[in-house]
Amino acid sequence: MSLIHHYQSPNFDERPNHQCLDLIIIHYTGMEKVKEALTRLCDPLAKVSAHYLIDQKGQCYQLVDDQKRAWHAGVSYWQGIRDINGISLGIELDNGGHDGGLPFFLEPQIQALLSLLTCLSQKYHINKKKIIGHSDIAPLRKMDPGELFPWLTLHQHGFGLWPTSTPQQAVPQSIRDVQKILRIIGYDCPLNGIIDHQTEAVIRAFQRHFTPTEITGTLTSQLKDTLSCFEA
Numbered sequence: 001m002s003l004i005h006h007y008q009s010p011n012f013d014e015r016p017n018h019q020c021l022d023l024i025i026i027h028y029t030g031m032e033k034v035k036e037a038l039t040r041l042c043d044p045l046a047k048v049s050a051h052y053l054i055d056q057k058g059q060c061y062q063l064v065d066d067q068k069r070a071w072h073a074g075v076s077y078w079q080g081i082r083d084i085n086g087i088s089l090g091i092e093l094d095n096g097g098h099d100g101g102l103p104f105f106l107e108p109q110i111q112a113l114l115s116l117l118t119c120l121s122q123k124y125h126i127n128k129k130k131i132i133g134h135s136d137i138a139p140l141r142k143m144d145p146g147e148l149f150p151w152l153t154l155h156q157h158g159f160g161l162w163p164t165s166t167p168q169q170a171v172p173q174s175i176r177d178v179q180k181i182l183r184i185i186g187y188d189c190p191l192n193g194i195i196d197h198q199t200e201a202v203i204r205a206f207q208r209h210f211t212p213t214e215i216t217g218t219l220t221s222q223l224k225d226t227l228s229c230f231e232a
């Protein structure tokens, strides 16, 4: 992969004892220029960071040592864990995001990301499926890396979660059954049989990731069919 440039962000602390690296979280910077993003991620007043930043040309910057707890996830949840920063590595992609008109991710950047994921998953024995987006772990607050992020390309290289091509379980019919599967996948979804604010946000996050052409926050047949193609 491209040479890694080292920057030093002060925005990190120690990982809690005995917690191993278990997740990789993908972000977009949501800023116009990579220089602005680097400045912000290294600004002690901003109190945010990530382990890596990849620019649009595929150049990779390391900002926080892998062993340290970078501050990229914020209030979040996945598969029963709330201290996502404590168990994860954060990768920022230089991309203007929703506020910047949702630009496409370009090939050199995604190639560099794939190289970095290969390297990190091997080095730390991270399950290759355990690569998710910021919006998956913070559906009420975050939309990154956004619906244009190429999760399918990652899947074709063996990375990330993806539905199987044939159903693994019955197509869920009730709201409660939909909530149940979303919770098993890892989302912070209530189990109350109603589409409340949180459930709607979780459905949107799921759709943004797995059915990016249909982001409704409602129970559609595509949503139900896709959910049935996850392990029970």
Ligand SMILES: [Zn+2]
Pocket (backbone or CB within 6 Å): 026, 027, 028, 072, 134, 142, 144
């Ligand atoms: Zn983010």
